[in-house]
Amino acid sequence: MAPVLLDRAFAHFITSGRLEVYYPDGDRRSYAGRPGPQAAMRLADTATARALLLDPALKVGEAYMAGTLYPVGCTLYELMHVLMRNVMERSPAGERVFSTLRFMARSWLQNNTRGRARRNVAHHYDLDSKLYRHFLDEDMQYSCGYFPTGHETLAEAQAAKKHHLAAKLHLHRPGMSVLDVGCGWGGLGLTLARDYGAYVTGITLSREQLHIARGRAHAAGLEGRLRFELLDYRAVARQYDRIISVGMFEHVGVAHYPAFFATMRRVLRPDGVMVLHAIGRREGPGVTNPWIDRYIFPGGYSPAVSEVVGAVEHAGLWLADCEIWRLHYARTIAHWRTRFNARRAQIARLYDERFCRMFEFYLVVSELAFRVQGHMNFQLTLSREIDALPLARDYMMARGQRVESAA
Structure with a gap:
């Protein structure tokens, strides 16, 4: 039947x-x-x-x-x-x-308390780092690259993404303090400390990422400017000139958006600036695919921008700028799929064939979510004060062009 x-x-x-x-x-x-x-x-x-x-x-x-x-x-x-x-x-x-x-049931499914958030992060990000080294770029950027011409290599797109975000932070003087919320394996923090003279604190809930990020800071001789901590965003105590968060907001959960932005406002200095980079959806509020929730990102959710802006307003923050990236992540994941497939035998030895099929399926459906199902990336620039940033957004392009031309 x-x-x-x-x-x-x-x-x-x-x-x-x-x-x-x-x-x-x-x-x-x-x-x-x-x-x-x-x-x-x-x-x-x-x-x-x-x-x-x-x-x-x-x-x-x-x-x-x-x-x-x-x-x-x-x-x-x-x-x-x-x-x-x-x-x-x-x-x-x-x-x-x-x-x-x-x-x-999504409020329950995304009820990412401190304990649950730690377990959810461990499920994906505490996998053997050799897996990620097999398909990510050398800097281990596990988020959307930026393809301004469409012809960039994966490494070039990831470098362009970091400098694009740094330009939005408006790091206009050396020695500014930056909080990197969800710092991954430390690549963005390294760039901000090395190329922009910032003092960076990166926080993560992944022990595997923490270990690698600290090792990279030591190897680069940047321990005086760059430190990493195993810390929940809700536990941050001090204030910072700048806050950056890339690819972490998808793990917050809708019910926790008010607390997230209230915390960001509390730890951002009055004249500070925050840039939030996350995956979003075009069609409005929805749910996470159940297979992705069970096997890849438990408790994860890519929100509609409309769900985020309300929480930003409620926290009393200025939405100073919003940029939408449509097909950049599709291009990024296409690179990851190619690299994953080229190293599938090594990954199967690291785990097994069932794991390979799981991860292959994850990469395929993720790329297609951006190509045919309305997913995109959004970048929000936030501030506490109305005059925290220059009047015109030209400052982003001018700063980014200077850094990229010097690289």
């Missing part, structure tokens, strides 16, 4: 492109809509067909990890392109039901 019902569901669901499905009983069916991407897949057993029918948003990824769903004559990227493009146009009935329930 499950294959029969799934056949009907696919006939209703595919309105763009073409999908061919090989069912467990040997039957092969084709579904087509208006011209678009094409792919084919095989289902190994009836249990997989049943699972896809009930909760496709979760079960497609689980079935690929288990090896009971796999592409036929195409890549995983091509298969997921067909599926994710059609989800944007007509979600399956089962997915609509579960999505509604998940939206109702």
